[in-house]
Amino acid sequence: xxxxxxxxxxxxxRGISRRGFLKFCAAxxxxxxxxxxxxxxxxxxxEQARRPSVIWLSFQECTGCTESLTRSHSPTVEGxxxxxxxxxxxHTLQAASGSAAxxxxxxxxxxxxxxxxxxxxxxxxxxxxxxxxxxxxxxMDMLLETAAGAAAIISVGSCAAFGGxxxxxxxxxxxxxxxxxxxEYGKRIPNxxxxxxxxxxxxxxxxxxxVINVSGCPPIPVVITGVLAHFLTFxxxxxxxxxxxxxxxxxxxxxxxxxxxxxxxxxxxxxSFDDEGAKKGWCLYKLGCKGPTTYNACATTKWNGGxxxxxxxxxxCLGCSQPDFWDGGGFYNSLSTPTEKIARAAVFAAGAAAxxxxxxxxxxxxxxxxxxxxxxxxxxxxxxxxx
Amino acid sequence: xxxxxxxxxxxxxxxxxxxxxxxxxPLLYEVRHAVQDLLDNGSETVIDLRAIxxxxxxxxxxxxxxxxxxxxxxxxxxxxxxxxxxxFPGVWMCTHHNEDGxxxxxxxxxxLVPSLLCSQHEDIRDGLQALDDRLQE
Numbered sequence: 287x288x289x290x291x292x293x294x295x296x297x298x299x300r301g302i303s304r305r306g307f308l309k310f311c312a313a314x315x316x317x318x319x320x321x322x323x324x325x326x327x328x329x330x331x332x333e334q335a336r337r338p339s340v341i342w343l344s345f346q347e348c349t350g351c352t353e354s355l356t357r358s359h360s361p362t363v364e365g366x367x368x369x370x371x372x373x374x375x376x377h378t379l380q381a382a383s384g385s386a387a388x389x390x391x392x393x394x395x396x397x398x399x400x401x402x403x404x405x406x407x408x409x410x411x412x413x414x415x416x417x418x419x420x421x422x423x424x425x426m427d428m429l430l431e432t433a434a435g436a437a438a439i440i441s442v443g444s445c446a447a448f449g450g451x452x453x454x455x456x457x458x459x460x461x462x463x464x465x466x467x468x469x470e471y472g473k474r475i476p477n478x479x480x481x482x483x484x485x486x487x488x489x490x491x492x493x494x495x496x497v498i499n500v501s502g503c504p505p506i507p508v509v510i511t512g513v514l515a516h517f518l519t520f521x522x523x524x525x526x527x528x529x530x531x532x533x534x535x536x537x538x539x540x541x542x543x544x545x546x547x548x549x550x551x552x553x554x555x556x557x558s559f560d561d562e563g564a565k566k567g568w569c570l571y572k573l574g575c576k577g578p579t580t581y582n583a584c585a586t587t588k589w590n591g592g593x594x595x596x597x598x599x600x601x602x603c604l605g606c607s608q609p610d611f612w613d614g615g616g617f618y619n620s621l622s623t624p625t626e627k628i629a630r631a632a633v634f635a636a637g638a639a640a641x642x643x644x645x646x647x648x649x650x651x652x653x654x655x656x657x658x659x660x661x662x663x664x665x666x667x668x669x670x671x672x673x
Numbered sequence: 674x675x676x677x678x679x680x681x682x683x684x685x686x687x688x689x690x691x692x693x694x695x696x697x698x699p700l701l702y703e704v705r706h707a708v709q710d711l712l713d714n715g716s717e718t719v720i721d722l723r724a725i726x727x728x729x730x731x732x733x734x735x736x737x738x739x740x741x742x743x744x745x746x747x748x749x750x751x752x753x754x755x756x757x758x759x760x761f762p763g764v765w766m767c768t769h770h771n772e773d774g775x776x777x778x779x780x781x782x783x784x785l786v787p788s789l790l791c792s793q794h795e796d797i798r799d800g801l802q803a804l805d806d807r808l809q810e
Contacts, residue, residue, distance in 0.1 A: 303799075305750045312780065315721075316723050321721075322719030545694045547726075567728075587723065
């Protein structure tokens, strides 16, 4: 499909009727958390929107975010939006490999300089450029040169948005989220691919570029495409919260929109996974639910085609769309549980009650040292000792 | 003209099971206000059921309460859609599925007829072309 084709034309070329298109727009409006009255406006805008070039870079990640988006085999709304973009580079999905794949990225950048969307999943290791490379190019260099010509940058998944699991203590690769990396390293990027007709290639500063964080481990697929659809529909970025996430999806906490909330308000909790409370569907707060501090759309958008979400399946929310969720204490400790036992902290405090905060810090440092020790490489001698 | 049910005639919701958000009854009142608005001002309303927190079974309770009326239409475009007029004239329940049968959107539309049921100009134009082609074969 040609890039100058509008999205309406692209859908029509696939044999989708006007009714089908309107149904698609109704589902898109619902997905973007927009009022149904905006459907005609969305239809008009999407009909005329040009298919954008999208470059998708994958760094320190598990491919779960791509899986989340592409696992469906039927034409879902998110699938259709994904199909209507011109995905010019995605090294997991594209057929080309090696230098041909890299050439596709360079071509897309040159042809669409300043207009393409850059999607990144995974965090960026700055500890050593060799920790993660693609075609011999470090993640750091690839991100900088691609960010320079992007119209918008979307960090997909908690790894790209907040560092995620690679960023978890003790962060052995020196992982950084995309926004933090660009702020720190994006001052004067050589303009390799965006030379204008006069051959002008001034260095580019990307430190102030807005990065849209679509967090979650993985993010809800319709949230990923909802951001793309918003950009296509309104030709601007959606309104963001203080963590750079689209307010339409991350504006309310899981707790606020949870159908088990009335039980929380009445003080009715499950105390174990198989007690009477659990069987009656009571609140999972005491089993470690992070719903009260987690902002995401799981409770209304749900997963697997709107079938369910973790709490509905009887499992507490892990808080995967929040920064540092991996280091937030045990998944099954309730939010009111201190991350270190006060009794243990008291030992560090040596009886000085005012110094509990200091003691917790000391305990954390001790824990970090222990964790660092645990990450020491296993040698042949160690293996011998175990036998 | 059919008699419009008033507040007292709206059937009471079934007793909630163990999980209830308390959102079912307010939503039904929202529908009632929308019907009044349609009668008084001709204003149409669309309510997105996905935008409201509902517990397991609550969406079904809403569908049960609204029931089925005289019109039931099935649309085949990007997967099936079921568009039914509920037992309350002017209140339509539209459920859109994808081709795997998963629900991708569920709306209560308060209007004379949902616009999706009307033939669309673009499709009519394509259909006319297809008919011409057929006649010239």
